[in-house]
Amino acid sequence: MNALSPLLSSDRPEAVRSWLVRLGETAVEAVHPDSLLPDKLPTPPAGRTLVVGAGKAAAAMAAALERAWQSRYPEAPLEGLVVTRYGHGPQGQGAECRNIEVLEASHPMPDDLSERAARRMLESVEGLGEDDLVIALISGGGSALMTLPAPGVGLDEKQALNKALLRCGAPIREINTVRRHLSAIKGGRLAAAAHPARVLTWLISDVPGDEASLIASGPTLPDATTPADALAILERHGIEISSGVRRHLEAPGEAPRAGDAAFSRDESEILARARDALAAGQAAAEAEGIEVRLLGDDLEGEARELGRAQGRMALSAQDGLTRPLLILSGGETSVTVRGDGRGGRNVEYLLGLFSTLKGAPGIHALAIDTDGIDGSEDNAGAIFGPACWERMLKLGLDPDDYLSRNDAYTFFDALDDLIVTGPTRTNVNDFRAILVLPRTS
Numbered sequence: 001m002n003a004l005s006p007l008l009s010s011d012r013p014e015a016v017r018s019w020l021v022r023l024g025e026t027a028v029e030a031v032h033p034d035s036l037l038p039d040k041l042p043t044p045p046a047g048r049t050l051v052v053g054a055g056k057a058a059a060a061m062a063a064a065l066e067r068a069w070q071s072r073y074p075e076a077p078l079e080g081l082v083v084t085r086y087g088h089g090p091q092g093q094g095a096e097c098r099n100i101e102v103l104e105a106s107h108p109m110p111d112d113l114s115e116r117a118a119r120r121m122l123e124s125v126e127g128l129g130e131d132d133l134v135i136a137l138i139s140g141g142g143s144a145l146m147t148l149p150a151p152g153v154g155l156d157e158k159q160a161l162n163k164a165l166l167r168c169g170a171p172i173r174e175i176n177t178v179r180r181h182l183s184a185i186k187g188g189r190l191a192a193a194a195h196p197a198r199v200l201t202w203l204i205s206d207v208p209g210d211e212a213s214l215i216a217s218g219p220t221l222p223d224a225t226t227p228a229d230a231l232a233i234l235e236r237h238g239i240e241i242s243s244g245v246r247r248h249l250e251a252p253g254e255a256p257r258a259g260d261a262a263f264s265r266d267e268s269e270i271l272a273r274a275r276d277a278l279a280a281g282q283a284a285a286e287a288e289g290i291e292v293r294l295l296g297d298d299l300e301g302e303a304r305e306l307g308r309a310q311g312r313m314a315l316s317a318q319d320g321l322t323r324p325l326l327i328l329s330g331g332e333t334s335v336t337v338r339g340d341g342r343g344g345r346n347v348e349y350l351l352g353l354f355s356t357l358k359g360a361p362g363i364h365a366l367a368i369d370t371d372g373i374d375g376s377e378d379n380a381g382a383i384f385g386p387a388c389w390e391r392m393l394k395l396g397l398d399p400d401d402y403l404s405r406n407d408a409y410t411f412f413d414a415l416d417d418l419i420v421t422g423p424t425r426t427n428v429n430d431f432r433a434i435l436v437l438p439r440t441s
Contacts, residue, residue, distance in 0.1 A: 013364075013385045020366045020383055020433060021419065023281050027431045028370050028424050030280035031204065031272040033060040037068055040271070042200055044076035047131030050197075051080030051100050052121050052190070054146035055139030055216050056107070056371045057204045058082040059089045060425035062100045062137055081124060082137055083117035083145045085373075088423040108376060109162060110147035115155050118148035118185045125190065128197035134220075136190070136199060140206025140371070140427040142216025143176055148185040152244045158182055164239045169336035171300055172207055174233045176217045180255070181230040182245065186216075187223035187255045192262040194220075201268035206371075206429040208298035208331045210273045221268060222258040227251070273297070274330035274428045277370060281433060285326045290435075292326045293317070299331035303345040304403055306333055307352025314363050314434050315356075327434040335375075341407025344375020346430055347382050347418075351408040353434070355399040359389025362437035368419055371427035374409075380421045381430075382412040391415055 029035075049069075053062060062082045069078050081101040089102045105114040125134055149158050161182070165175045180187035191199045199220050207214040213221040227249040234241055241249075256262050274297035282292045299306060310327065317325055333345045343351075346367040357363055368374070368381030392399070395414055402411040412418050 013387055016364050016435060017383060017385060020364060020435060023284055023433055024366055024368050024419070024431055026284050027277035027281045028426065031277050031370065031428045032424070032426045033057055033064040033204070036271040037061065037064040037202070040202070040269070041068055041072055042133065042135070044073050045131055045133040045198070047129055047133070049076065049078050049133045049135065050124065050128065051078065051082065051135045051137065052124065053082035053137030054084075054117070054121070054142030054219065055137070055204070056085050056088050056141040056423070056427040057139035057425055058137050058142070059084040059097070059102045061139065061202070061204070062097050062102065065135065065137065066097050066100055081121060083114070083121070085141055085145060085423070088425055105145045107141050107144045108166060109159055110144045110155065112155065114145055114147040115149070118146040121146065122148065122185050122190060122193055125194035125197070128194050130196045132197040134194045134197050134199045136201040136220045138201060138216045138219065139204040140215065140429065142219070143179045143186065146185060146216070146219065148183060150182050150184050150248055152248050153182050154244070157242055157245055161234070161239065161241070161245070165237070167337040168237045168239065169302065169334040170233070170237055171334055172332050173214060176214050177225045178230045178233055179217045180223050180225065181227045181249060183217065186219050188218060188221055188263070189256065190219035191221070191266060192256040192260070195262040199266040201266070203268065203270045204427060205270050205273040206332070206427045208300050210270055212268055212270060220266070222260065222263055223255050224258065272426070272428055274430075277428050277431050278328050278330050281328055281431065290324045290326050292328060295327065295329040297330040299329050299333065301333055303333035303335050303348040304352030307349040308356045310434060311353040311356030314436050315360060318360070318362065318436050318439060321436060321438040323438065325436040327436065329432045330428070330430055332429045335406065337406055339405030339407060341402065341405040341410060342377060343406055343409035344369065344377055346374045346432075347379070347408035347412055348403070348406065349432065350382050350384065351399055351403055351411055354384055354388070355403065359386050361386050362439060363434065365434045366419070367430060367432040368421075369430055370424060372421040372424040377409050378420060379409065379418040381419050382417050383419055384412070384415070384417050388415050388417060
């Protein structure tokens with residue numbers, strides 16, 4: 001029998017739990033910057049090599065780049081600055097830098113340090129020449145971490161709009177469209193400021209569909225949307241805006257566009273994405289003889305509703321099953337905030353799934369955000385198995401009550417089922433795994 005023979009029996013819940021946790025770790029390791037950058041170094045230019053970057057993976061990307069650069073080009077100078085989330089900086093874990101400055105700021109709500117970091121980054125690329133190279137390290141979270149409001153728009157206004165967009169359940173595509181058109185650095189403006197230097201952008205994607213210009217709102221990539229698109233999004237969600245924001249969005253657009261001279265020598269490449277994390281999970285499961293059903297790496301929608309739908313799918317799949325089945329999916333769901341509870345989209349998804357399964361024997365599930373932070377809490381996600389339903393009943397908990405208050409964090413905390421990893425220093429969004437075991441007679 002193989003090393004995962006306990007998976008063939010539902011009376012070994014701890015073995016199943018440990019395997020699912022390790023599966024999540026395998027997925028995250030596959031998309032960590034340490035394994036992505038060293039073979040992709042450009043030739044040093046005649047002029048300066050300046051590194052800029054923003055996102056939850058920015059510090060680890062910068063550290064990996066710096067190590068590889070010093071190893072391959074020990075005589076070529078490298079300098080710059082990146083900004084990452086508080087706690088995701090150079091506190092060990094391979095995020096240390098010697099020549100690239102690492103700043104920290106707030107996420108998901110930008111703060112004054114987000115504005116200061118963006119301003120410094122914009123100033124750092126001004127005055128560069130044709131012989132200079134800018135390497136931009138961009139990953140998810142960069143929109144909040146690098147926030148420089150457009151002229152006539154205040155940071156407090158951007159904070160209010162960001163909060164409203166997150167609470168109303170708007171998809172990330174819409175949120176980042178608004179962010180780009182209220183920014184002095186996003187939507188290609190950072191690359192335009194660096195012109196005529198060449199800009200090489202490396203990205204770790206956290207957006208469904210992996211559209212590069214959406215990642216961190218595309219500070220070095222041209223924007224295909226318009227201010228009118230941003231205004232329409234705000235109006236569709238019924239979000240009130242100030243007269244200053246409206247004036248800016250109704251003014252003629254001046255954002256750099258595809259085909260502009262500012263981008264003529266630039267290049268970009270996505271180094272890691274959700275499909276890579278899912279592929280690593282799939283390979284690990286199939287190596288153990290487990291059947292894998294991959295639902296996609298770009299699933300969106302209301303988190304709890306996706307959980308309920310996948311719960312029904314798992315129950316149906318169990319009929320006639322003769323060997324373990326792993327159902328994998330990725331992407332970024334949304335949470336429409338109705339209550340005042342705690343929790344991110346992964347635990348909300350899991351609670352919807354949990355309430356649908358009702359302790360069905362042989363079905364276990366895990367959902368994590370690959371950055372190690374689910375929403376704004378201290379957990380990456382959560383995990384549960386059939387025994388959790390009985391434990392829930394003994395504690396007198398009601399999953400529907402917790403869902404009504406968006407309080408999934410508290411629910412899984414009470415069951416001792418939260419997964420806490422700390423910052424992983426990468427970010428390709430969510431990794432969701434449902435393990436379905438054959439029914440026992």
